[in-house]
Amino acid sequence: xxxxxxxxxxxxxxxxxxxxxxxxxxxxxxxxxxxxxxxxxxxxxxxxxxxxxxxxxxxxxxxxxxxxxxxxxxxxxxxxxxxxxxxxxxxxxxxxxxxxxxxxxxxxxxxxxxxxxxxxxxxxxxxxxxxxxxxxxxxxxxxx
Numbered sequence: 001x002x003x004x005x006x007x008x009x010x011x012x013x014x015x016x017x018x019x020x021x022x023x024x025x026x027x028x029x030x031x032x033x034x035x036x037x038x039x040x041x042x043x044x045x046x047x048x049x050x051x052x053x054x055x056x057x058x059x060x061x062x063x064x065x066x067x068x069x070x071x072x073x074x075x076x077x078x079x080x081x082x083x084x085x086x087x088x089x090x091x092x093x094x095x096x097x098x099x100x101x102x103x104x105x106x107x108x109x110x111x112x113x114x115x116x117x118x119x120x121x122x123x124x125x126x127x128x129x130x131x132x133x134x135x136x137x138x139x140x141x142x143x144x
């Protein structure tokens with residue numbers, strides 16, 4: 001009886017993580033040509049500290065709208081593939097890009113924040129339902 005509940009929480013967590021937190025993209029916000037960042041990708045892992053679950057995660061920039069980035073997050077949650085899009089608000093400050101936001105997933109209110117320094121993205125999230133955790137991504141090598 002505990003296993004299905006745990007699966008639902010992990011899937012919900014990853015959904016929120018991807019939909020909101022995963023807004024952590026290594027993106028130079030001052031770029032004059034936003035289209036040059038489309039296709040960039042970062043990979044790593046996410047985890048849920050409440051349930052002790054984790055999995056692989058990849059974030060790819062797929063577009064830009066109104067000064068915000070549109071990103072696709074894909075990975076695995078409890079052995080099942082997941083895929084989500086997220087709108088990312090970002091701010092460049094002192095050689096580092098900071099991110100923050102909120103979202104609602106399966107009735108839970110999620111707050112997240114992140115920072116991008118060099119090729120590393122780190123982020124944390126906390127939800128009204130107790131889900132909390134982080135993600136760690138690294139930029140993929142530039143395509144030639």
